[in-house]
Amino acid sequence: MNRVIVRKLAANVARLRVQHEFFCTDAAARVSGSNRSHEHEEKHDFSNNIQQYDIAIVGGGMVGMALACSLASMPLTKHLKVAIIDSNPALGSKVCFKKEDPPDPRVSTVTPATISLFKDVGAWQYIERHRHAYFDKMQVWDYTGLGYTSYNARDINKEILGCVVENKVLHGSLLSCIENKDFQKTIYPSRLTSMTLHPRSSPMGMDSTSSRTPSSSLRHLAKLELTDGNSLYAKLVVGADGGKSRVRELAGFKTTGWNYSQNAVICTVEHTDGNQCAWQRFLPAGPIALLPMGDNFSNIVWTMNPKESMDRKSMSEDDFVKDVNNALDYGYGPRPKSSLLGNEDMFSWLRGYVTLSANECFEVPPKVVKLASERMVFPLSLMHANDYASKHVVLIGDAAHTVHPLAGQGVNLGFGDAFALSRVIAEGIAVGTDIGEVSLLKKYEAERKLANITMMAILDGFQKAYSVDFGPLNILRAAALHGAHYISPLKRSIISYASGEQRLPLFS
């Protein structure tokens, strides 16, 4: 059943390519160069002190550190020797942020599922010591004034819908968590230059020296060379090095994806009062989201075309604040009215299923009074690696997939990857499997590909539905939002899905 869906989704993705700038990378040709140099260096390695690890995590960002943290917290994996390769100086230094520091505009919306994973490994307690903002309500509406829906945690009998946390806090908490665990990790403050995954190009045992020498046992490992001249060997290389993954390139994994020709403007803003709700309004050029960040701060993620984004980045702060307030309230179109389609509207037959929050009226988001950070602009794209795993190498997080940041799902998918991979590794160790074994890594791939592609297809669909301003379509969209607002079972499963709890019933 699952396979059928993957195939179906893959087919959809393939069809969508046509409309987009489509790119496919094949780095295999470039890797061949590194194989050649391997041969004559072998002797050199032998005299040096050879660094051998069970796992080398390339990229010590949030997802890479979540993997390390998860490995450190499980009895079957905490003995593993792990190397983390990242030139970010934050990895080496002690974590310290002050609560008074203005919030960083780079934030993530973590779902309840992610929160419980963080609690399992013991990292959430560190987040609670820093700024974070839970929200239990979410309001989504569009500029036409036709579509409007609000979600409440009560609809799914939950306390919260999610939590907005600065990326530096998420990252720092994972670092603190690992610091306090008995775990053998080595940080290489460097970057990857080359990777040799299958050093056994010649048949093993060919050299006349006994096959028991260390150089023979190294042949079973992946070799990594770093910019600072260090080299190391590992049974498993994990590419957690982001959307432009060097590991993905060196391993020759192909990708499928497109650019949206849209940019996201992100920044921190201040209100006069606190904000406890996540707001999202679909505008003709893309959605604008206002996420609570704790204290009187909120985070803005505003999607628009590249030219507009450049204008908005360079305009005066006052003008920008005015634009934001405009976009969140009456700009581009009227506010939705609660009695929009009349009480005897076309959805009246659904009234039997009304959820609690359906009775709540449309609310106007809190006014933004001040810009509290710089404005950053990021291009949006969708990318998916055709494979996540081969012998000795596996991809997690943005290295495997980047999604439209529409619902803040990107990092949650990445955390999902990290925890799933560590669980698969633990299961393999339990039965004595070699952790670089492709059959083991493919188990991880099968599990995560379905979850990731499903979410990517949904987000991409949403993005497309709102990238066209066309009368009949607007009404259709509005009807969809309206329907989602009133049909309880559907609404409940949408919220559950967005909070990472379960699959859409369609896919289960």
Place this chain on the structure above:
Amino acid sequence: MASKLLSHSHLRVIYSSNTRICSNPTRATRALLNLRPFSDSSSPPPLEMPQSHNNTINDTGMGRGSTPSLSSLKELELVKFASIAETWWDSEGPFKPLHVMNPTRLAFIRSTLCRHFGKDPNSARPFEGLKIVDVGCGGGILSEPLARMGATVTGVDAVEKNIKIARLHADLDQVTSTIEYCCTTAETLVEEERKFDAVIALEVIEHVADPAEFCKSLAALAVPDGAAVISTINRSMKSYATAIVAAEYLLRWLPRGTHEWSSFLTPEELVLILQRANISVREMAGFVYNPLTGRWSLSDDISVNFIAFGTENSKYENK
């Protein structure tokens, strides 16, 4: 009966050494649901006469701690065995079904042995301090995980080619390079008075001519109150349909004639002959294949493939 002996003649060495030597390893089992591969079908080398086979055993030494030395091999042969070892260990290759089944068998072994020997099931190396013999080890597909789980492993197989492949592959990793591989039989180990904490023989018993004698040898290799794990195929209509009709004739996963259905043991028969050999069966489980996920899982259904865990109890009973 004669034909049965013939078709399994190469395997008889397992229980009765030196009487007959494998004359055609291609007939040996290949990867499959039910089978532990004893050999690979490609280019069977002409096997030695019984006398020379004995010499090989003596040369390589079957004593404690010694392994066949690679220096005694011709370089050309080494290259050939190396390339075979690659396919044997290619988890997407011809032996894929066996690789897929392996974690399930190991999960059973892990849970039963941990309980019996009082080992920590949360440890990454729970078998630390246990001496385990893998009878009919093939290319070492079971021996290597056991070594990673901390056991001191001895792998034996009557087919010399398998032992060479197993040795080459195990030497790729420091942890598995400690495995002792011998081209020998359970009976010879008994003669040498070797003892192990646990004796494991997976997918072997259906290929030996005298299962009762074979079980006695296994029991003799176990220390008092030691463990024995045996897996095989049931003699049921379902096993006839899946292991022979489907695997050998329809899917051609196995060479025809790999299995002689009438020589299969039912779980009751296995329990009985183990009991006579002073091994009490404590736990039994079935393997079930899910064609949709392509995975095996443990279940109560012992109608086709099953695995049994027993303990040696000669000190309690006398017979």
